[in-house]
Amino acid sequence: MANDPIHQFEIQKIFPIEVGEMDFSFTNSSLFMVLTVAATCAFLILSTSGRGLVPSRLQSVSEMAYEFVAGILRSSAGTEGMRFFPLVFSLFMFVLVANLFGMFPYFFTVTSHIIVTFALAMLVILTVIIYGLLRHGLKFFHLFAPAGVPPVLLLIVAPIEVVSFLSRPISLSVRLFANMLAGHITLKVFAGFIVSMSAAGVAGVAGAILPLGMTVALTALEFLVAFLQAYVFTVLTCMYLNDALHPSH
Amino acid sequence: MAGNAEQTNTELHIPEAEHGAGFPPFDATTYASQILWLAITFGLFYWIMKNVAVPRIAGILEDRRDRIAGDLAEANRLKEETDAAIAAYEQALAEARNKAHGIAHETRAKLKTDQETRREKAEAELGEKLKAAEAHIAGIKTEALSQIGDIAGETTSALVEQLIGKAPTKTDLNKALKSAMN
Numbered sequence: 001m002a003n004d005p006i007h008q009f010e011i012q013k014i015f016p017i018e019v020g021e022m023d024f025s026f027t028n029s030s031l032f033m034v035l036t037v038a039a040t041c042a043f044l045i046l047s048t049s050g051r052g053l054v055p056s057r058l059q060s061v062s063e064m065a066y067e068f069v070a071g072i073l074r075s076s077a078g079t080e081g082m083r084f085f086p087l088v089f090s091l092f093m094f095v096l097v098a099n100l101f102g103m104f105p106y107f108f109t110v111t112s113h114i115i116v117t118f119a120l121a122m123l124v125i126l127t128v129i130i131y132g133l134l135r136h137g138l139k140f141f142h143l144f145a146p147a148g149v150p151p152v153l154l155l156i157v158a159p160i161e162v163v164s165f166l167s168r169p170i171s172l173s174v175r176l177f178a179n180m181l182a183g184h185i186t187l188k189v190f191a192g193f194i195v196s197m198s199a200a201g202v203a204g205v206a207g208a209i210l211p212l213g214m215t216v217a218l219t220a221l222e223f224l225v226a227f228l229q230a231y232v233f234t235v236l237t238c239m240y241l242n243d244a245l246h247p248s249h
Numbered sequence: 250m251a252g253n254a255e256q257t258n259t260e261l262h263i264p265e266a267e268h269g270a271g272f273p274p275f276d277a278t279t280y281a282s283q284i285l286w287l288a289i290t291f292g293l294f295y296w297i298m299k300n301v302a303v304p305r306i307a308g309i310l311e312d313r314r315d316r317i318a319g320d321l322a323e324a325n326r327l328k329e330e331t332d333a334a335i336a337a338y339e340q341a342l343a344e345a346r347n348k349a350h351g352i353a354h355e356t357r358a359k360l361k362t363d364q365e366t367r368r369e370k371a372e373a374e375l376g377e378k379l380k381a382a383e384a385h386i387a388g389i390k391t392e393a394l395s396q397i398g399d400i401a402g403e404t405t406s407a408l409v410e411q412l413i414g415k416a417p418t419k420t421d422l423n424k425a426l427k428s429a430m431n
Contacts, residue, residue, distance in 0.1 A: 009274055024286075027282055029279070115284060119284055
């Protein structure tokens with residue numbers, strides 16, 4: 001089923017590991033998680049091993065990534081938010097590299113599975129809730145009662161705030177998952193058109209130029225989406241972390 | 250019969266499995282493995298980032314910031330030193346100029362008074378000499394004037410004698426001379 005656009009998302013076991021009823025097999029998804037982590041760590045550590053005062057090209061890429069994430073975090077959560085920097089930086093780098101790895105043909109896209117993006121989103125939200133409660137105690141719930149709202153309106157506003165807070169992990173995870181999934185399916189569908197059309201003779205080959213152009217354009221778009229979704233995930237993470245730091249907005 | 254039952258069982262099992270794997274992201278049987286491996290890999294990743302990569306990059310950036318700040322401070326210090334040196338130089342120059350002005354002024358004044366006294370002295374000397382010369386001239390003049398009367402008398406008497414053949418008397422001559430010289 002080479003032409004099946006869903007085939008690329010299938011989980012294939014590499015080393016079956018089963019504990020009781022649970023299946024913890026090392027799969028192609030696990031393999032690409034390992035590759036993502038290994039490649040990112042290797043890049044970040046090797047490129048900065050020179051610790052150059054004047055950075056080499058690769059070192060400046062690492063520094064740019066650092067400054068980029070630090071800028072996002074500082075602008076939305078302030079300098080206080082920098083305590084979450086390792087988490088935010090890890091999330092950004094992991095999502096970005098996993099997305100970009102997905103752009104290689106035959107590579108598995110880790111972030112095209114809802115459970116992965118949902119787990120990352122829950123990590124963010126649980127960090128927000130646990131840190132918020134530890135730091136502010138019950139005052140953390142001021143998050144749901146914005147200052148300056150009349151008590152009568154609070155009856156309407158508070159439930160809305162609660163619902164919007166609860167929908168955060170869902171929107172955060174679905175946004176990333178759906179973007180990666182839809183992009184890869186579209187790419188595969190258009191690439192499939194080229195194959196099936198060119199099988200239909202000379203006219204088909206001529207006609208296949210159209211989906212070929214689309215595939216090229218979509219590939220560029222997908223690279224943009226890969227970066228953009230990592231960025232959006234990071235920005236939203238920073239905004240949610242800001243709620244943990246300053247619940248009364 | 251038993252083999253047939255097994256066959257139906259597998260036949261039943263296959264569509265079920267295909268249904269489960271119909272859309273891989275929603276296949277819950279893979280969730281446990283994905284979560285476990287995500288926890289392992291991301292946990293490790295977080296640990297490495299927190300303890301190795303982030304401190305290292307932060308250190309590099311910090312060093313650079315410190316170095317730049319240090320260099321700027323050093324440049325500032327040197328600039329201040331230069332400014333101070335320029336100010337000192339300017340002051341010394343102004344002082345020297347003032348001093349030079351003073352010396353020039355003093356010299357000029359001294360020269361002027363010197364010249365003045367010398368000129369006055371010379372003028373006084375000249376005045377004295379002039380006075381002496383004038384007195385001398387006046388002496389000569391009065392002497393000449395007193396002799397003029399005699400010469401005129403002699404000349405007149407000689408002329409009159411030539412004209413009328415007889416010398417005028419002394420009294421007539423004197424009277425005529427007196428009226429002519431007045």
